[in-house]
Amino acid sequence: MPHVVTQACCGDASCVYACPVNCIHPTPDEPDFGIAEMLYIDPNTCVDCGACVTACPVGAISAGHRLTEGQERFIDINASMYGMTRSGAAGPDIGLTEARFPVDRGRRLPLAPIAHPDALDVDGAVSVGIVGSGPSAMYAADDLLRYPQVSVTMYERLDRPFGLSRFGVAPDHQSTRSVMRLFDDIARNPRLEIRLNTEVGRDVTLDELRRRHTAVIWAGGAPTDKPLPIDGADADGVTSATSFVGWYNDHPDFADLDVDLSGREVVVIGTGNVALDVARILVRDPDDLADTSISATALSALRTSGVRRVTVLGRRGAEHAAFTLPELVGLVDGGIPVTVDAQDLPSPGSTTDPTSRTKLEVLAEIAARPVPTGPHIRFAFGRAPREITVVDGRARGVVVDRPDGFQELLDAGLVLTSIGYRGRPVPGLPFDADRGVIPHDAGRVRDESGPVPGMYVTGWIKRGPSGFIGTNKTDSGETVASLVDDLESGRLPVRASSRRSLLRVGRR
């Protein structure tokens, strides 16, 4: 049986380059790549060689016959993107007739993993400083270190490296967290030094870094959360999901977060993957989390939790839910108790987008099940938060506007706002305050007068808080390509010694 991409897909596209028959799409140069919720294997073209399994850094690909319980639905999810059923026959019986990547083998050229003999033609050694050590920083370093004359120094504020892959990914998403093994490998390169406990702006200035290095890449991420502009949002008992994630992931900044789990009801505002993560952690059996990397404080708080229901609140309809299909399937087929009101759901046929349609089908399946009796997640769509009710300084509920014009009060002992991350301005660098990003041209930092010499940017602070861990590979690839181009064209001066031309050694 052909291979199948499953929930943990990180989108770094290593599998695309490893596949000898080009059966994994979208590829980074196809238009859908930037918006795809995962990558998909064409079951008719897959030759079952397993090269993609080896290449995937998070163990997301499996031979069809080796799928574990709860993963079977991914056979259809992969096939449907090519307009097929799991038997390989073209046909509408799973309701998905519009193939995203139409099968046309005549046009698909096999993509062998060919080494690119690019030359880096510069005078002398190149030293690059990278601020941050999260996924975008690690992928940038990996790309740079392919050139033997490049050395990289990373500056990390915290006492442990790898950013969101350590402090952002949920502890029960162990496959996704395993990307840290790849980052460990990259970190072993003797030409990479990671300086921990080193905050740029406190321990060293950006100007010093720019004098010290040939180039500096800012990869500081989007470390804060978008504020929710409604009354009561600053009351006790209202916390951002990003802080809550930091708390259960042992992030030192959130060790003392005030998390009160004594109430029966929690409301999570927002329907993104972060909302699903926090809701799932709140209703999971703590015994299932005991062997994970969850912080001891969070585990002991969850063991005595009184929470019975977590309402995930979407201000728009279910067809606009921000969570991805793999995460919804992982939740539902992973045995997490979930419920949703059938009356809140439009018919799956109301959308032509195959991914949204499958999401609505899965939600309709949930709506047909009995409401769970134990701790569970409830999706409430089409309810825009208007105000958080506060009694004696503490949040007690969320007032929402419903589509029928009425208001509704949802009880809540704890409110988690999960409405997206946001970048912070960096002193000394330009900032687009509307988008919360550093303005750039293909990764070259740009202010009103043009490119800022020797200064580059990558990751969430470059493109905004979107995509998956592996999305940073393509993003950082673009930034490093600009940096290399500037070196070779002489726009980025290198402290001179001998002129060398060295081969680029392979690609991952």
Ligand code: NAP
């Ligand atoms: P997100 O996907 O951007 O979702 C934000 C949610 O907040 C949306 O439902 C949005 O609704 C809602 N929202 C925004 N402003 C609001 C307001 N004023 N009032 C009410 N609701 C509001 O953000 P995220 O969940 O933080 O995720 C960030 C990125 O990380 C995403 O790319 C995500 O896929 C990724 N991530 C991935 C995983 C994974 O793969 N397992 C895990 C975590 C995060 P509207 O749509 O109506 O604006």
